[in-house]
């Protein structure tokens with residue numbers, strides 16, 4: 166095969182779109198399960214994008230906050246690269262059609278947990294992801310170098326001469342091989358492998374599983390961030406997010422008796438780091454208690470400031486202006502994934518990764534709020550520009566198809582999700598992790614999700630110290646980890 170094959174980008178979220186747009190004029194085939202960002206985490210993002218552009222703020226301060234949140238497990242060079250590129254990333258998004266919320270002459274800047282400055286650029290109040298995705302999707306649709314094919318599932322990688330040279334698609338049961346000059350995985354996170362998540366159901370690590378089947382290295386699989394305030398809908402798996410910004414303007418977390426649950430636990434109270442609040446909420450739920458977010462006293466313009474939260478709550482019969490919002494902890498973001506270099510290269514020649522599926526070290530052991538959309542834009546653009554300049558590759562050898570394999574059936578999938586939630590949720594112990602591994606053992610031959618879940622559990626078992634979002638209740642406390650939660654609760658696995 167000659168080297169005029171397209172770049173194949175798997176994933177139509179923010180990372181995939183930024184990569185595809187930046188690769189112009191090289192031909193790109195963009196693959197996604199649904200059209201125009203539907204089903205992506207990017208579209209659900211509420212808070213916004215971090216950029217140190219406000220008065221008194223600096224790149225150094227953004228770097229410092231990111232490293233602190235990440236428990237210094239981050240790659241400092243990449244963190245600086247991220248923070249330094251933020252202002253230009255915001256300008257680029259504006260040039261590509263996003264209208265961010267303004268404050269007089271400049272952009273309105275919000276503040277979120279872990280940030281020492283107001284630096285969150287947002288659009289449509291709490292509809293930031295949807296607004297940016299709408300603008301980028303329109304650009305991608307009209308870009309002549311992009312052939313966007315939605316309604317497809319990439320389920321195998323093609324290897325040639327020891328290099329990733331294409332993907333196999335499944336479209337309504339029909340298979341097609343697509344050869345490529347480079348394959349970019351922009352397939353998002355793994356939240357949907359847990360029983361409770363803020364992620365869309367498609368955030369199931371399918372890209373990770375593809376790369377894993379082909380022998381790619383994985384890194385930091387155990388680092389999963391849990392969000393403390395997902396809307397607690399009984400029996401639901403994918404839960405709507407109730408943005409942290411509500412606590413930023415004064416909403417309080419309360420137990421079933423109306424007692425403020427963060428009082429006395431951390432100097433920042435309800436705005437303590439996300440992992441600490443999530444553990445507290447999880448503990449309350451594990452012992453049968455309920456937690457709600459009380460926003461009744463807030464003097465805010467709900468329709469303008471929190472239109473997404475308001476509409477979602479009202480849609481479930483909860484009026485947050487007059488009733489406390491029931492909340493649950495939920496799996497939110499995966500810091501681990503495919504280790505990549507500055508340009509998004511994975512350990513497999515010809516295979517790249519960007520966005521949440523990648524582990525490029527910017528988030529360390531715990532992501533700072535609003536840094537992940539920034540990562541998608543900054544590293545997506547870098548990768549797209551790199552691929553644009555790449556020399557064509559000539560393939561001559563025979564092809565080898567590496568399949569991800571069958572997926573779990575619904576009962577097994579439910580068991581997997583419950584197992585990960587109980588064993589690898591916000592609070593972990595060796596005993597529960599081992600029990601989780603044993604529970605999944607019979608499932609390993611039945612579906613790729615089990616193999617992925619197993620690698621997460623094994624990584625969590627291996628890391629015996631608590632750091633960032635990885636909390637081992639049986640660990641010797643790590644000096645950079647923060648306040649221990651109430652230890653009086655036992656954490657047995659329930660199925």
Ligand SMILES: Cc1cc2nc3c(=O)[nH]c(=O)nc-3n(C[C@H](O)[C@H](O)[C@H](O)COP(=O)(O)OP(=O)(O)OC[C@H]3O[C@@H](n4cnc5c(N)ncnc54)[C@H](O)[C@@H]3O)c2cc1C
Pocket residue numbers: 175176177178179180181196197198199202204205206207208209210211212213214215293294317318319320351352353354363364365367368371372405406497498519520521522534535536537538539541
């Ligand atoms: C509710 C919520 C709120 C958030 N709020 C913020 C925020 O305010 N700020 C912030 O910085 N971050 C936020 N995050 C995190 C952030 O949204 C995500 O980390 C980021 O959007 C991930 O982008 P991505 O492009 O990597 O993946 P996604 O946006 O999830 O896109 C993945 C794409 O891959 C496709 N795909 C997956 N597997 C396959 C396959 N096998 N074949 C074909 N296509 C496939 C999917 O169809 C989808 O198009 C939030 C996350 C959630 C869930």
